[in-house]
Every structure is written in structure tokens, then in C-alpha cells.
Amino acid sequence: MAPKIKDVAKHAGVSVTTVSRVLNGEKYVKDDLKERVKRAIDELGYSPSHIARSLVLKKTNLIGVIVPDITSSFYSTILSTIERTASRNDYNLMVCNILEETDKELKYLQVFKQMRVDGIIIMHEKLNEEIRELIQSLDIPFLFSSVKPADQEFVSVIIDDYAASYDVTRHLISLGHTRIGFIGGDMRDVTSGQNRYLGYRDALTDCGLAIVSDYIRFGDYKTQSGHALMKEILANETPPTAVFAVSDDMAVGAMNCIHDHGLKVPDDVSIIGFDGSQLTEQVRPRLSSMEQPILEMGEVTVETLLAMIKGDPNRTFTDVILQHNLVDRDSCKAYNGQP
Amino acid sequence: MAPKIKDVAKHAGVSVTTVSRVLNGEKYVKDDLKERVKRAIDELGYSPSHIARSLVLKKTNLIGVIVPDITSSFYSTILSTIERTASRNDYNLMVCNILEETDKELKYLQVFKQMRVDGIIIMHEKLNEEIRELIQSLDIPFLFSSVKPADQEFVSVIIDDYAASYDVTRHLISLGHTRIGFIGGDMRDVTSGQNRYLGYRDALTDCGLAIVSDYIRFGDYKTQSGHALMKEILANETPPTAVFAVSDDMAVGAMNCIHDHGLKVPDDVSIIGFDGSQLTEQVRPRLSSMEQPILEMGEVTVETLLAMIKGDPNRTFTDVILQHNLVDRDSCKAYNGQP
DNA sequence: CTGAAAGCGCTTACAG
DNA sequence: CTGAAAGCGCTTACAG
Numbered sequence: 001m002a003p004k005i006k007d008v009a010k011h012a013g014v015s016v017t018t019v020s021r022v023l024n025g026e027k028y029v030k031d032d033l034k035e036r037v038k039r040a041i042d043e044l045g046y047s048p049s050h051i052a053r054s055l056v057l058k059k060t061n062l063i064g065v066i067v068p069d070i071t072s073s074f075y076s077t078i079l080s081t082i083e084r085t086a087s088r089n090d091y092n093l094m095v096c097n098i099l100e101e102t103d104k105e106l107k108y109l110q111v112f113k114q115m116r117v118d119g120i121i122i123m124h125e126k127l128n129e130e131i132r133e134l135i136q137s138l139d140i141p142f143l144f145s146s147v148k149p150a151d152q153e154f155v156s157v158i159i160d161d162y163a164a165s166y167d168v169t170r171h172l173i174s175l176g177h178t179r180i181g182f183i184g185g186d187m188r189d190v191t192s193g194q195n196r197y198l199g200y201r202d203a204l205t206d207c208g209l210a211i212v213s214d215y216i217r218f219g220d221y222k223t224q225s226g227h228a229l230m231k232e233i234l235a236n237e238t239p240p241t242a243v244f245a246v247s248d249d250m251a252v253g254a255m256n257c258i259h260d261h262g263l264k265v266p267d268d269v270s271i272i273g274f275d276g277s278q279l280t281e282q283v284r285p286r287l288s289s290m291e292q293p294i295l296e297m298g299e300v301t302v303e304t305l306l307a308m309i310k311g312d313p314n315r316t317f318t319d320v321i322l323q324h325n326l327v328d329r330d331s332c333k334a335y336n337g338q339p
Numbered sequence: 340m341a342p343k344i345k346d347v348a349k350h351a352g353v354s355v356t357t358v359s360r361v362l363n364g365e366k367y368v369k370d371d372l373k374e375r376v377k378r379a380i381d382e383l384g385y386s387p388s389h390i391a392r393s394l395v396l397k398k399t400n401l402i403g404v405i406v407p408d409i410t411s412s413f414y415s416t417i418l419s420t421i422e423r424t425a426s427r428n429d430y431n432l433m434v435c436n437i438l439e440e441t442d443k444e445l446k447y448l449q450v451f452k453q454m455r456v457d458g459i460i461i462m463h464e465k466l467n468e469e470i471r472e473l474i475q476s477l478d479i480p481f482l483f484s485s486v487k488p489a490d491q492e493f494v495s496v497i498i499d500d501y502a503a504s505y506d507v508t509r510h511l512i513s514l515g516h517t518r519i520g521f522i523g524g525d526m527r528d529v530t531s532g533q534n535r536y537l538g539y540r541d542a543l544t545d546c547g548l549a550i551v552s553d554y555i556r557f558g559d560y561k562t563q564s565g566h567a568l569m570k571e572i573l574a575n576e577t578p579p580t581a582v583f584a585v586s587d588d589m590a591v592g593a594m595n596c597i598h599d600h601g602l603k604v605p606d607d608v609s610i611i612g613f614d615g616s617q618l619t620e621q622v623r624p625r626l627s628s629m630e631q632p633i634l635e636m637g638e639v640t641v642e643t644l645l646a647m648i649k650g651d652p653n654r655t656f657t658d659v660i661l662q663h664n665l666v667d668r669d670s671c672k673a674y675n676g677q678p
Numbered sequence: 679c680t681g682a683a684a685g686c687g688c689t690t691a692c693a694g
Numbered sequence: 695c696t697g698a699a700a701g702c703g704c705t706t707a708c709a710g
Contacts, residue, residue, distance in 0.1 A: 015698075028695055030695060051455055053687085094433060260623075391702075
């Protein structure tokens with residue numbers, strides 16, 4: 001049996017109160033007592049029960065995280081920085097990998113509630129009514145990271161997806177492309193579905209280019225879907241000379257599809273992705289991408305949540321909008337009138 | 340304030356004992372009482388405190404996981420299946436992403452101890468004395484997944500890395516290659532460092548091929564290191580015609596390096612990886628790889644750990660060796676005497 | 679079948 | 695500066 005505070009007290013010849021005091025770094029303990037207690041702790045290999053502590057302190061130092069898919073390069077990276085930042089602040093993560101399973105998300109939300117996590121980070125925006133209500137009834141601080149659901153009341157840490165998407169499209173146009181394809185996300189997603197599509201559409205319109213629905217497809221952000229949708233786009237009589245995919249994974253799928261058709265990126269088709277995940281450097285040609293500041297996003301997410309947890313009453317929490325950044329690598333090329 | 344069991348009891352006009360009984364699905368509660376309690380729970384939105392429960396039950400349903408790097412394609416995938424299997428068994432994960440930081444690992448191990456996690460999964464094998472002692476003193480069931488440290492006492496869920504590596508090398512030889520390069524792991528790692536190297540070496544020797552140290556480098560399993568080491572290997576007067584990298588990430592780095600040198604995979608150099616991560620299908624040419632049964636490995640890991648936690652006394656736990664499987668894709672080619 | 683009471687391992691007023 | 699005691703929110707013998 002692991003030793004408990006009582007054992008330490010007995011061993012040191014003091015009260016449990018005193019042991020608790022030195023454990024929590026309180027002053028008002030005479031040095032010699034403090035020493036005796038410390039020695040007892042060492043000798044017994046005592047480690048205080050976080051469970052018992054949580055119960056009385058009503059604070060678990062736990063953060064629940066809901067992420068769509070930890071095998072995605074974007075989410076694994078942001079999760080990594082979230083974990084690092086949390087750990088540095090002595091918080092631990094409990095992560096729920098939903099994989100499109102609403103049931104699982106509901107179950108985890110219940111678990112988060114039972115576990116009495118101190119805060120919740122959500123990284124998707126497909127909230128049905130049930131989840132929306134549950135999360136609001138929880139009485140636990142929560143925020144969204146990298147997405148912003150329709151509700152204005154929820155706080156998010158995000159980039160301006162509309163502007164980022166607009167910028168990508170303008171970039172392609174400035175390279176001379178006029179036939180620009182689009183592999184979008186789920187249009188039920190406001191942030192990564194609708195906003196990114198609207199940015200694309202408005203940039204085309206603002207430049208006097210037509211919206212060609214045959215050049216436009218919507219996927220699920222994953223590599224496979226990028227591949228499949230690119231195939232459809234390539235089936236056009238006159239396919240686009242550039243394609244913008246709203247996730248790096250889909251962009252890579254699109255690149256692969258082009259390769260599998262015996263065509264070349266960027267010579268035959270330029271490709272640009274979105275996210276700035278490590279995949280961009282792992283493929284050839286290296287993928288140009290609209291980068292989200294992933295590191296910063298993870299840090300700010302945790303810091304904001306911790307501030308919400310501390311509950312500064314004179315602070316009201318609003319969205320944090322981070323800067324996006326287009327990084328041009330080797331998958332985009334100026335259109336020279338060919339082919 | 341969230342309602343507590345006492346509130347439910349009052350609301351339903353019964354004792355907390357009775358509430359607890361219906362909560363835990365005990366028989367011996369009259370139907371009408373059961374109904375009243377259930378209604379009270381609903382009306383109050385009551386959710387039992389897992390913290391309080393854990394304290395009395397001495398069971399947290401928490402599993403601590405130590406993983407080298409969650410952004411690696413292999414680890415994120417196995418973590419995903421571990422999470423899934425754990426969740427299905429009503430266990431939750433607390434993951435520590437060490438990123439080579441021994442301090443962080445030590446800190447997390449302390450956290451696991453304080454949290455009173457029910458079990459621990461470790462996915463690396465760089466155990467220094469301190470960590471080795473700590474983990475054994477913890478009195479918490481633990482096992483290793485995908486690696487096996489030197490100590491025979493520790494139980495592991497793994498493949499036979501030596502045999503897998505031997506098979507890869509024989510495969511390359513059977514394709515006609517005689518100059519076979521090797522990008523290994525960390526030789527302090529028994530499983531993924533030493534064993535994989537030995538398999539490579541013995542296969543060459545058994546086939547009467549010499550060990551050429553200029554064809555051999557050791558990296559850190561990551562893409563960048565594969566790229567850098569491949570560069571060194573390519574610097575040979577007569578470079579190898581095939582290279583075996585002991586992780587898919589390094590293999591992709593090697594492929595990229597070859598591409599960046601204006602050479603072609605597999606025409607100029609064949610490349611084969613190790614792990615069978617999703618990266619193999621995300622790159623072009625698609626990467627041939629010695630696949631670990633990642634899904635099964637994750638499941639078996641959790642199942643074995645849960646069995647250890649339940650502590651069946653007539654069961655003694657030993658290593659579980661899973662089957663490896665060479666999957667040939669497009670990055671390997673028979674050597675035809677050229678160039 | 680039901681409930682009063684002790685106990686899980688801590689922290690923290692409160693009193694000294 | 696130090697300690698006895700109550701309390702955090704549950705479960706479970708024990709008695710009825």
C-alpha cells in the first residue's frame with residue numbers, strides 16, 4: 001500500500017496538518033519540523049494523492065480536449081503544443097479522439113463532467129443540438145480552437161479563415177491562373193467549410209473570374225478525399241491549372257492524384273494547401289500552403305482557457321484572431337498560357 | 340454548484356445509500372424507489388463525481404501513456420487505436436509526449452503516481468536508471484508497446500524486430516540488390532536500434548554480402564534525419580542501389596533526398612521503410628514498408644494491460660509477439676545491373 | 679430491501 | 695507556529 005499523509009505524520013512525529021502545510025509550501029512551519037517532514041516523505045517515498053486533493057480543492061488540473069482525428073498532421077501538431085503548454089502549467093490532458101462518432105463525443109463529454117475537468121478545448125465545429133446544450137449546461141469553462149461555430153457566444157482561437165482563403169486565391173490569380181479549382185471542406189462547418197469557400201469565391205468574383213462549379217468539390221479534409229475529388233476535377237474537358245485545397249492532407253491527396261494520372265505538379269497543375277502541417281515538407285514537390293500559426297494557436301488556446309478557469313471577473317473573453325501566413329514552396333507556379 | 344448524491348437523495352426522499360445503489364446498478368432496490376431516484380437524477384442533471392468514486396474505490400480508470408512524439412505518423416496511429424480500445428473499456432488516457440525530454444518523463448511519471456492511474460503504457464525504451472527504478476517502485480501495472488527494453492522482466496507487445504529487419508534485407512537481396520544501404524535507429528534502443536540493425540547485418544552476412552560501413556548510418560527515426568543521412572550515403576563513390584530505413588518517416592526523408600538530388604526512386608535507388616504508417620500511401624512513389632500490425636498492437640496492448648490491472652493471479656504475463664508483414668508498394672524495384 | 683455511519687486521503691478554518 | 699476536527703462526495707459493510 002502506498003503511504004498516506006497519516007503515515008508521514010506518524011513517521012515524522014507531527015500532525016497531518018503540519019505535513020499538509022509543508023507539502024503545500026506554507027510558511028509558518030518551523031524549520032526543524034519542516035526538515036523532519038521532508039525526511040519522512042523521502043524515506044517513505046510518499047506521493048500525495050491527487051484524487052483526494054482534487055476532491056477537497058474542487059480542482060483537478062485536468063483539461064478535456066476533443067479532437068477530430070489525432071492522426072491528422074494538423075491536429076497531432078496542435079495537440080502536441082497544447083500538451084506542452086498545459087504540462088508547463090501543471091495541467092494534464094484527457095483527449096477524446098472523436099473520429100466522426102457523435103456518440104463517442106457525447107460519452108466523453110459525460111466523462112469530462114464526471115471527472116470534473118477544469119476546462120474543455122474543442123477542435124471541431126459540428127455541434128448538434130444535444131452536444132451544444134450539454135456543453136453549455138456543464139458549467140465548465142470551454143473554448144474552441146482553430147474553429148468557430150456559428151454561435152457568437154462561444155469563444156474561439158482562430159485565424160481569419162475567410163481572409164486566408166481569399167489571400168490564397170488572390171495569390172493564385174496573381175500567378176496568372178484563371179482556371180482555379182477548389183477542394184473545400186464540409187459546408188456544415190462554418191470556419192473551415194463555409195468561410196474558406198467564401199474567401200475563394202469572393203476573390204474570384206472580385207477579379208472578374210467566373211465560379212465554375214465543375215472545378216469545385218467538397219471533401220472531409222483527408223488525403224483520400226483529396227485524391228478522389230481531384231480525380232473528378234481532372235475529368236473536366238478543360239481542367240483547372242491550379243487547385244486550392246483547404247487542408248494540407250487533401251492537397252497532398254490532390255498532388256498524388258495528379259501524379260497518378262501521369263501529370264506533374266506544378267508544371268501541369270499548381271496545388272496549394274492549407275494548415276502548414278509538417279506534411280508540407282514531407283512530400284515532393286514540397287507543398288505551398290496557407291499556414292496557420294499552429295504553435296502559437298496551441299499556446300494561446302491553453303493560456304486563454306487557463307485564464308477562463310482562473311475566472312478573472314474584470315476580464316471578458318472574446319475571440320483571439322491570429323495571423324495567417326502564406327508560405328510558397330514548390331507546388332505552385334506561374335501560369336504561362338500553356339497548356 | 341453541481342448537485343451531489345445527497346441532493347438526489349433528498350429530492351427522491353431516500354437515503355444516499357439507495358441512490359448509490361441504483362447508480363451502481365445493484366439489485367435489491369424496489370422498483371418504485373429505483374424510479375424515484377432515476378427521476379431525481381434526471382431532474383437535477385446529476386452526474387456522480389468520478390473523483391469521489393475513485394477515492395473510495397481506489398481505482399481511477401485512468402491509463403498513463405508515454406509516447407516519444409505524437410506527431411510521428413506511427414505513434415499517432417497506435418495512440419489512436421489505444422485510445423479507442425481504452426475508451427471502449429471505459430478507461431481514459433493521460434498522455435505524456437516526451438519529445439526526448441527526460442525531465443518531462445520523470446515529471447509525468449510522478450503525475451501518474453499522484454493521479455493513481457491504474458496502469459501505464461510506455462512506447463520508448465530509453466530508460467535511464469532513475470526512470471527504471473521509479474517505474475518499478477510505483478506499484479502500478481505497466482507494459483511496453485512496440486519496444487522491448489533490455490530487461491527481461493518487463494512485458495512488451497511487439498513484433499520480432501530482428502526477424503522483420505532480416506526479412507526486409509532478404510527481400511532486397513532477392514530483388515538482386517547487393518549494395519544495400521541502411522538508415523538505422525538509435526543504437527541505445529534495443530528493439531528499434533540494435534535488433535533492426537542486427538537483422539540487416541545478419542541477412543547480408545548470410546547471403547555472403549559484405550557489411551559496408553559507408554552505407555550505414557543511424558538516425559532518430561524522423562524525416563529530417565532520413566534526409567540528412569541519405570545525403571551522406573549518396574556521397575559514396577558507388578552508392579547503394581537500395582536503402583532500408585527503419586522508420587517510414589526516415590524512409591520518406593531518404594526518398595526526398597534522392598529526389599532533391601535529381602535522382603529517382605525506385606529507378607536509381609530503391610527505398611523501403613518500416614512501420615506501415617499512413618505516410619506510406621501519402622507519398623509518391625508509394626512507400627514499400629515492413630508493416631507492424633499497428634491496429635492489433637494497440638488493441639493487444641490495452642487488453643493486456645487491462646488484464647494486468649485486473650490481476651488474474653493464475654496468469655503470468657509474458658511478451659506478446661505479433662506478426663510483421665512486408666508490404667511492397669512502388670518504391671522498390673529489381674536491380675538490373677544498371678547503373 | 680433500506681439506511682446510518684464509517685472511511686477513502688487529503689485541506690483548512692478554528693482554536694490555542 | 696501547531697494540531698484536532700470537520701468536510702470534500704462518494705461506497706459499503708453492518709444492522710435491521
